[in-house]
Amino acid sequence: MKGAYRSALIRGGISIALILFVLWRFQDRLTLVGEKLTSANIWWVLVGVLLFWTAMIINAFKWWTLLRAQKIAVPFLAMANFTFVGFFFNNILPANIGGDIMRGYGLARYTERSAGAAASVMLDRLIGLSAYMSVAAISALAVVFLTDRTDLWPLAAVAVLALLALMTIAIFLISRRISKLVSRLLHRGVLERVAQIWDALAAAFELYRFQYRTLAFAYLIGLTGIATTSMVNYVLSLALGGGIPLIDMFLFTPLIALVLIIPISIGGIGLSQVAYPFFYGLVGVSGEMALALSLFVQAVQIFCSLPGGVLWLLWKRDVKM
Numbered sequence: 214m215k216g217a218y219r220s221a222l223i224r225g226g227i228s229i230a231l232i233l234f235v236l237w238r239f240q241d242r243l244t245l246v247g248e249k250l251t252s253a254n255i256w257w258v259l260v261g262v263l264l265f266w267t268a269m270i271i272n273a274f275k276w277w278t279l280l281r282a283q284k285i286a287v288p289f290l291a292m293a294n295f296t297f298v299g300f301f302f303n304n305i306l307p308a309n310i311g312g313d314i315m316r317g318y319g320l321a322r323y324t325e326r327s328a329g330a331a332a333s334v335m336l337d338r339l340i341g342l343s344a345y346m347s348v349a350a351i352s353a354l355a356v357v358f359l360t361d362r363t364d365l366w367p368l369a370a371v372a373v374l375a376l377l378a379l380m381t382i383a384i385f386l387i388s389r390r391i392s393k394l395v396s397r398l399l400h401r402g403v404l405e406r407v408a409q410i411w412d413a414l415a416a417a418f419e420l421y422r423f424q425y426r427t428l429a430f431a432y433l434i435g436l437t438g439i440a441t442t443s444m445v446n447y448v449l450s451l452a453l454g455g456g457i458p459l460i461d462m463f464l465f466t467p468l469i470a471l472v473l474i475i476p477i478s479i480g481g482i483g484l485s486q487v488a489y490p491f492f493y494g495l496v497g498v499s500g501e502m503a504l505a506l507s508l509f510v511q512a513v514q515i516f517c518s519l520p521g522g523v524l525w526l527l528w529k530r531d532v533k534m
Contacts, residue, residue: 224479231483235504238490242501249453249505257452259515261445266515268441269296275434276316276337282427283333283420287323292523295319301521304480304514313338319528332417339379339414340428344435345474347374348467356464361493372471386418442466449509450502457498457506465492485511 239246249432273296276291295316303312313334321330353369356362385391392415399408421428443459443466450457472488489507490500 216418228478228480228483230486231478235483235486239500239504242504244451245501246505246508250508251502253452253509255452257448258277258509261448261509261513262327262517263402264441264445264448265513267295268438268445269300269517271434271438271441272296272341275340276432278332278427278431278434279337280320280333281339282424287324287334291323292320295323297518297521298525298528299521301518301525304518305522313380331413331419335414335417336421337431339383340431341435341438342474343376343383344381344432344439345378345467345470346372347473348436348439350376352467353471354463356468356492356495358465362480368468368471372468375471382414383418386415387422389419389422392418439467439470442470446506446510446529449513450506453502453505453509456502457493458496461493461498462497468492481511504524 236243255400265339270293273289273293276296277287277292280287298319299312301312302315305311317327317330317334320333321327323417324330325484350369350372353365353372355392357365357369385395392411396408396412397417399405399411440463443462446466447457447459447462450462469485469488473484485507486504489510490503493503493506496498
């Protein structure tokens with residue numbers, strides 16, 4: 214517990230430091246940022262909110278698809294319920310793992326099958342990351358070549374290496390022989406905690422062995438969710454006055470998501486406000502526009518997670534939703 218509190222304090226400190234950096238960098242343009250936010254088109258904002266909820270529903274559908282492969286019958290509305298609660302906890306806890314725990318807890322309580330619930334949650338997370346990393350790798354390479362920014366090669370390399378790492382992990386997990394060998398090696402060393410995570414992932418893949426169509430379909434659903442999230446960014450940019458091409462949204466949204474995966478801040482606060490001006494500045498978007506967009510996206514994300522808080526309160530009154 215002490216380690217978790219220490220990690221939260223460090224991330225909170227980094228978020229504050231990043232916010233102070235942004236305030237210093239944009240000190241002469243904060244008024245412009247405020248004007249963009251206060252003059253935003255409310256109708257486009259509402260469309261953005263609906264699209265964001267749509268992206269959450271798409272992610273719930275991806276998870277539901279994986280669960281059906283286990284022959285576990287759960288109503289889709291219940292899966293959406295668990296997804297919204299998980300997203301709410303992602304926004305109030307320092308790490309996304311809190312949301313996954315709540316999703317798994319809700320599903321396990323509903324089905325009384327904790328192993329199957331944990332397997333579906335872990336595989337859903339892994340497939341979601343794979344979808345993001347594949348799009349991020351393509352986007353990073355496209356940005357390097359389209360903007361002629363050779364200094365961004367390290368980012369492209371990170372995205373490609375992360376994708377290759379996820380693919381390697383998936384291949385090792387699919388192979389029962391390699392999976393058991395890796396498990397034995399990890400248990401013999403000092404990586405006992407890593408070994409437990411590996412064993413849990415191996416158990417998840419065991420349940421989905423030879424379910425290749427289901428896994429491929431879940432991956433495609435993940436890509437659809439990413440595209441919808443990019444559309445959220447585009448619509449919110451229209452609310453602020455527009456001027457950012459849709460293609461740029463599809464290029465930079467997964468890259469910003471890749472940066473925000475780095476667990477150095479709380480909920481991406483501060484890190485998001487640094488990432489947006491950097492990436493969109495590559496294509497000539499003004500700093501105040503990019504900063505306003507980052508604040509808008511984060512505000513919509515927090516707002517869209519609130520229904521999950523209400524649903525969580527209802528969990529205490531109803532064992533099965």
